[in-house]
Amino acid sequence: MIRLEKRPSPSKVWTYATPVLAVVLTMLAGGILFAILGKDPLEAIRTIFWDPLFHPQFSGFSRPQLLVKAGPLILIAIGLSMGFRAGIWNIGAEGQYIVGALAGAAAGLALYPSESVLIFPMMVIAGALGGWAWAMIPAILKVQFRTNEILVSLLLVYVAENLLASASVGWLRNPEGGGFPGSRSLSGWDASSNPELIAGTGMHWGVVAGFIAVIFAYVVMSRHLLGYHIQLAGQAPRAARFAGVNPSRLIIMCLGISGALAGLAGLFEVTGPAGQISIDFNAGYGFTAIIVAFLGRLNPIGILLAGMLMALTYIGGELAQFMLALPAAAIQAFQGMLLFFLLGVDVLSNYRIRIGARETA
Amino acid sequence: MTTLLKLNGLTKAYPGVIANDDVSFEIAPGEVHALLGENGAGKSTLVKMIYGLVKPDSGTMALHGDAFAPSEPRAARAAGVAMVFQHFSLFEALSVAENIALGMENPPKPRELSHQIREVSHTYGLPLDPDRRVGELSAGERQRVEIIRCLLQDPKLLIMDEPTSVLTPQEVEILFTTLRKLSAEGTAILYISHKLEEIRALCDAATILRGGKVVGTCVPKETTAREMAELMVGKVLHQTKSGEHDAGDVVLKMESLSLPSSTPFGTSLQNVSLELRRGEILGIGGVAGNGQDELLAALSGETKVSSDVIKFENREIGQLGPNERREMGLLSAPEERLGHAAAPDMSLTENALLTGVVRQELAAHRFINWAKTKTFAETVIETFDVRTPGPTNAARSLSGGNLQKFVIGREVLQSPEVLVVNQPTWGVDASAAASIRQALMDLASTGAGVIIISQDLDELMEVADRFCALNAGRLSASRPTKDLTVDEVGLMLGGAHDMEVAHVG
Numbered sequence: 030m031i032r033l034e035k036r037p038s039p040s041k042v043w044t045y046a047t048p049v050l051a052v053v054l055t056m057l058a059g060g061i062l063f064a065i066l067g068k069d070p071l072e073a074i075r076t077i078f079w080d081p082l083f084h085p086q087f088s089g090f091s092r093p094q095l096l097v098k099a100g101p102l103i104l105i106a107i108g109l110s111m112g113f114r115a116g117i118w119n120i121g122a123e124g125q126y127i128v129g130a131l132a133g134a135a136a137g138l139a140l141y142p143s144e145s146v147l148i149f150p151m152m153v154i155a156g157a158l159g160g161w162a163w164a165m166i167p168a169i170l171k172v173q174f175r176t177n178e179i180l181v182s183l184l185l186v187y188v189a190e191n192l193l194a195s196a197s198v199g200w201l202r203n204p205e206g207g208g209f210p211g212s213r214s215l216s217g218w219d220a221s222s223n224p225e226l227i228a229g230t231g232m233h234w235g236v237v238a239g240f241i242a243v244i245f246a247y248v249v250m251s252r253h254l255l256g257y258h259i260q261l262a263g264q265a266p267r268a269a270r271f272a273g274v275n276p277s278r279l280i281i282m283c284l285g286i287s288g289a290l291a292g293l294a295g296l297f298e299v300t301g302p303a304g305q306i307s308i309d310f311n312a313g314y315g316f317t318a319i320i321v322a323f324l325g326r327l328n329p330i331g332i333l334l335a336g337m338l339m340a341l342t343y344i345g346g347e348l349a350q351f352m353l354a355l356p357a358a359a360i361q362a363f364q365g366m367l368l369f370f371l372l373g374v375d376v377l378s379n380y381r382i383r384i385g386a387r388e389t390a
Numbered sequence: 391m392t393t394l395l396k397l398n399g400l401t402k403a404y405p406g407v408i409a410n411d412d413v414s415f416e417i418a419p420g421e422v423h424a425l426l427g428e429n430g431a432g433k434s435t436l437v438k439m440i441y442g443l444v445k446p447d448s449g450t451m452a453l454h455g456d457a458f459a460p461s462e463p464r465a466a467r468a469a470g471v472a473m474v475f476q477h478f479s480l481f482e483a484l485s486v487a488e489n490i491a492l493g494m495e496n497p498p499k500p501r502e503l504s505h506q507i508r509e510v511s512h513t514y515g516l517p518l519d520p521d522r523r524v525g526e527l528s529a530g531e532r533q534r535v536e537i538i539r540c541l542l543q544d545p546k547l548l549i550m551d552e553p554t555s556v557l558t559p560q561e562v563e564i565l566f567t568t569l570r571k572l573s574a575e576g577t578a579i580l581y582i583s584h585k586l587e588e589i590r591a592l593c594d595a596a597t598i599l600r601g602g603k604v605v606g607t608c609v610p611k612e613t614t615a616r617e618m619a620e621l622m623v624g625k626v627l628h629q630t631k632s633g634e635h636d637a638g639d640v641v642l643k644m645e646s647l648s649l650p651s652s653t654p655f656g657t658s659l660q661n662v663s664l665e666l667r668r669g670e671i672l673g674i675g676g677v678a679g680n681g682q683d684e685l686l687a688a689l690s691g692e693t694k695v696s697s698d699v700i701k702f703e704n705r706e707i708g709q710l711g712p713n714e715r716r717e718m719g720l721l722s723a724p725e726e727r728l729g730h731a732a733a734p735d736m737s738l739t740e741n742a743l744l745t746g747v748v749r750q751e752l753a754a755h756r757f758i759n760w761a762k763t764k765t766f767a768e769t770v771i772e773t774f775d776v777r778t779p780g781p782t783n784a785a786r787s788l789s790g791g792n793l794q795k796f797v798i799g800r801e802v803l804q805s806p807e808v809l810v811v812n813q814p815t816w817g818v819d820a821s822a823a824a825s826i827r828q829a830l831m832d833l834a835s836t837g838a839g840v841i842i843i844s845q846d847l848d849e850l851m852e853v854a855d856r857f858c859a860l861n862a863g864r865l866s867a868s869r870p871t872k873d874l875t876v877d878e879v880g881l882m883l884g885g886a887h888d889m890e891v892a893h894v895g
Contacts, residue, residue: 271731
């Protein structure tokens with residue numbers, strides 16, 4: 030009989046090994062899934078994980094996409110991870126991402142067609158503030174009325190999506206666009222564009238911000254009292270109060286940081302890769318970032334790697350759809366498996382498996 | 391003399407530790423047998439084997455001369471072995487009878503069960519009303535529920551794990567009367583305790599465990615408590631000495647604190663006033679759950695109160711948070727070690743930071759100085775003899791006693807002006823308890839005021855200068871411990887309702 034036995038201390042080895050194991054298990058189970066769909070599993074896995082980087086024909090296009098996709102994922106996931114560590118569950122990063130993009134775009138477009146160099150920095154600030162403000166709604170409701178931040182932040186995503194729709198067909202619509210939905214091109218307007226900084230790498234300001242966020246989060250979590258209080262509040266709320274942590278302030282802080290970073294990600298996306306506000310601007314980064322945060326063990330460096338990996342499965346998934354005619358749903362299931370297996374094998378870091386005679390301790 | 395239960399060479403090993411090593415002894419019918427030992431000596435593992443919760447690696451047991459190897463508690467109960475655990479497993483929202491029915495294999499009809507409960511409680515002098523809700527009962531009464539649950543199964547052997555730790559002196563007397571009566575009727579009792587005087591008063595024989603091995607047996611009535619303690623610890627104990635301190639100025643004052651309870655089964659504090667002078671130890675006795683946690687939270691700053699209710703050196707501090715109070719010199723150590731005083735999954739270094747950050751200046755501009763924090767943790771570990779491989783180990787990997795030494799040491803080493811501790815030696819073995827008490831007395835002798843909230847009355851009588859009782863959220867006036875008798879202490883604890891005889895028809 031198989032039993033789980035609690036370890037006296039969490040295993041360091043397994044803490045690092047479980048993400049790798051989860052990836053391997055996902056490949057195995059995904060392979061089985063693809064085989065059932067009548068595709069060659071090895072080829073499918075290779076197409077997802079290998080071809081985007083090394084395929085002679087496609088890698089030239091797909092390699093830069095890695096950073097383009099990973100940038101927002103990392104930026105959002107870093108913010109989420111700080112809240113998750115404190116037991117504050119912001120599920121609505123997608124909404125904060127949208128509102129950040131809207132706020133930044135609106136602030137910039139208000140000054141169109143000025144060519145001031147201050148416009149882009151101002152838009153960045155507006156974007157961060159937009160995401161922050163959207164996250165303050167669940168934060169203040171939680172502090173004042175003890176509402177559940179999971180529900181409030183999630184439902185606000187749908188409100189944000191409607192805001193986005195109304196902006197692209199109404200108040201932010203391009204007046205010279207011939208009545209088509211969508212705003213003026215932000216990437217085409219020099220003052221607001223967020224270009225590729227080094228040609229062929231996919232590197233833009235959002236990716237830079239993502240890297241800075243990783244370093245910032247690493248320092249805060251390992252050296253600053255805020256990071257310590259976040260971990261304390263997540264692990265032992267009573268001990269945190271005993272240590273003088275004000276739970277309300279922590280909620281405001283954590284939701285604020287994650288909202289602002291999601292808003293930044295939205296702003297960099299709308300001014301760069303997406304280029305304009307459109308109805309289908311949001312591509313689910315805010316939700317995928319939740320997977321990235323957990324896959325990276327809520328650890329900044331881990332999130333950096335997990336963001337890259339997740340971006341790879343996105344690009345590889347698209348490639349697999351295109352080359353092997355795999356259905357999009359199969360790719361989404363594949364990505365979902367990753368979180369599923371990660372959470373499943375996570376138990377190994379705190380428990381060990383014993384195989385043997387039954388015994389109650 | 392016939393033998394009821396015979397243990398022969400019982401051995402049980404866990405990864406990295408041998409909990410029981412070749413343990414053998416016998417219990418006769420009607421014998422009250424004490425099992426003595428420090429925390430971690432293997433007492434719990436041993437009784438779990440007898441009760442069928444743990445299977446021995448080797449060795450045999452015999453009950454009434456027949457081989458006895460219960461695979462689960464149900465089998466042990468069927469064979470006539472019952473156990474009262476240290477921690478009760480009762481549902482507060484259910485009645486006494488309902489709780490008892492839940493623990494039975496084939497509960498009789500409710501009316502009949504109530505009748506049986508009344509009968510048993512009458513026969514054994516354990517006053518208990520089957521229709522009352524457990525949430526309203528005192529700890530002593532709750533224990534009676536557990537005992538009656540066992541007695542209804544008509545056991546041949548009753549195992550009791552630290553039964554008196556939650557009882558008032560009067561309740562202890564009632565319990566002992568019951569146990570003696572049971573013993574006279576032929577029920578054997580295996581009695582686990584570290585309170586040596588109780589064992590001397592009650593038990594016929596004692597087996598002493600240390601490090602999983604039987605290191606001695608004795609007849610408690612003919613052995614001094616000191617001799618037994620030394621057998622238990624394996625070394626000569628130095629007695630804690632209560633220094634004569636001159637009480638100094640009033641350093642902490644609480645005036646008429648009333649605090650409504652935040653949870654349904656919590657306790658509201660009512661009109662609590664106290665005064666603490668420098669250099670003295672104020673002992674606050676009372677059974678846990680009578681407002682101890684709430685009082686500590688109000689003193690530590692976790693619960694904020696009107697600012698003029700608490701005064702520290704004439705400054706009104708009721709509105710200040712824990713860290714502001716720490717900065718002034720008011721420190722505290724809560725009862726719950728894991729999850730309140732310390733974060734279970736964090737290392738000892740991180741836990742040293744938890745309360746040490748302010749006074750030890752472990753952070754500059756809110757950036758943590760981990761090297762300094764580690765040194766502080768190491769100092770606590772060394773000074774208070776905390777048994778652990780090092781400060782990087784998680785708090786939850788320490789035994790209860792060692793973690794308690796760490797928690798107390800962490801506060802004492804910050805040289806507080808006032809230290810408030812709740813249950814400082816709860817579940818701590820004899821030698822660790824002695825060193826904790828000594829540390830608290832040494833602290834007081836340096837001129838700090840110390841408040842000890844404890845349900846161990848012997849402890850308070852030993853170390854406190856003044857004693858007051860906390861009962862149902864009310865604090866009695868304090869009295870010097872020198873002139874107090876055990877009976878007076880019992881009355882101060884509001885034990886009156888526990889002294890009435892069974893009010894059954």
